[in-house]
Amino acid sequence: MSKLNRRHFLVAGLTAGAAAAIPATSANADPVKDPAAETAQSLASRGLTTDPFTLGVASGDPDHEGFVLWTRLAQQPLAEDGFGGMPQRPFPVLWQIYSDERCRRVVRSGVAVAAHEWGHAIHVEADHLSSDREYWYRFRVGPYISPVGRAKTAPHPLSYGGALSMAFVSCAQYEHGYFTSYRRLAEEHPDLILHLGDYQYEYTKNTYNIPGGNVRNHEGPETVTLANYRQRHAQYKADPDLQAAHAAAPWLVVFDDHEVDNNWADEIPEHAEDQPTFLQRREAAFRAYYENMPLRRTSIPRGIDMQLYRRVRWGRMASFHMLDTRQYRDDQGCGDGYKDCPAAVDPSRSITGAAQEEWLVDGFHKSRAQWDIIGQQVFFAQRDNNAGPAKVTSMDAWDGYVASRQRITQGWIDAKVRNPVVLTGDVHAHWASDLKLNYDDPTGPTVGSELVATSISTGGDGADSDPATHPFLAINPHLKFYNNQRGYVLTKIERDAITADFKVVPHLREPGAEAYTRATFVVEDRVPGVKQTYLRPLDPSVLARRVTVDETVRLETERP
Structure with missing residues (x-):
């Protein structure tokens, strides 16, 4: 030995x-x-x-x-x-x-x-x-x-290696259903798994409920102390489906909000009355997160601070820029939610903080990877939910930090990044979209691609629908796909293309559902934007169902 x-x-x-x-x-x-x-x-x-x-x-x-x-x-x-x-x-x-x-x-x-x-x-x-x-x-x-x-x-830094099988996931609310998607993901035998946030949820039982009632309950109170967070992580880690996914492949993890507190921003909690003890809560949550994740010593928390953004290289094939969009962000504008908010376009505001923004753009300039992949938490592309002149967008996503998004997008354009691809979680639905420097000009050039994973379980079973009938896609022509079932995204990364299968499971109230591919999109080398290559035919009973703007907003914001 x-x-x-x-x-x-x-x-x-x-x-x-x-x-x-x-x-x-x-x-x-x-x-x-x-x-x-x-x-x-x-x-x-x-x-x-x-x-x-x-x-x-x-x-x-x-x-x-x-x-x-x-x-x-x-x-x-x-x-x-x-x-x-x-x-x-x-x-x-x-x-x-x-x-x-x-x-x-x-x-x-x-x-x-x-x-x-x-x-x-x-x-x-x-x-x-x-x-x-x-x-x-x-x-x-x-x-x-x-x-x-x-x-x-990973392959040697000078080698591309073979095709990389990479999956990404987010949002696993234990109470809302069985972790069947984790089990099916493990059975795919990927080389790498990215978890983009909301690994666990902070609520006590009977707080964050779904129609028909929760499938199972959290143990213990709402997580506030180190003991609370350790107990909650242990409850999740004891789940056999999650254990199978962890044992299947190495993970790259970043947190979002629920690992600490819903919609927190830097040193600001969701509710003002929690401010006096929030920093102690954040410190406890960070420590428990490190204790329960396969992270390097560079991420050991020091008080209320934790170095989570980092760069992981997969040979010359891909560079993964893993972001932290919670710890350094300015607070959400206009009281959060979907708003037409002047703060959203304030050039002084950032979702990453200045230091991380500079680190990311510097990484773009130094990269020689075939694919520069940004692993992060919240929706990157613009999603305006108002067909009129007002722009109504989510203040909790990059839409609430327009200048920050524009600086980073311009950064990869100026660096002549070969293939920028953003991976996202948070919104409990599958999406695929083209990325623009100027979303107000739909005829302008596409400069990148975004793939969004639905939740593992948050929101319960969800429901299928015809993506062509979703009003967000009509209002935002750069958005190309939507599906509100649960699941994960499985990608195959090769030198000439990334192929993304949007996997879904039909139900979570009972264990054992089989996964299937709802749609497949391809991002071609040096051709920014997503191209659909497969769409599973809909059941006739689903064809008549239309998803409304109000329903989409409700599904993303119906948190206590």
């Missing part, structure tokens, strides 16, 4: 809001006892009496040499104190990476310490692996062995 130095894994403890690393050891070296050699009786004497791998495993943030491995020990995932029924002591955990799916050939291994202060979470930054290949991994404490996860390294 290979010896490891300090940078091969992360074990964090809290010291004045920063991380304190514990020296690394190999799997069998002193002073850390080999966790695989311990007996159940020995572990029980220290309070570990049952299988602690109840929350599954995950990997994330791959590069051409490795990736992050994650697990969190929890004997009782829903414990109210947020510690998962674990004793107040550290536990060494053996991790192993294999070159084969049957876990016979170990290529990397070591010991990481699950610290009580960090909710017994483990983040292993594995490196010195071969580029552009599959690996499998698992963890062990005494007789307890975790499920096996699959990960993949």
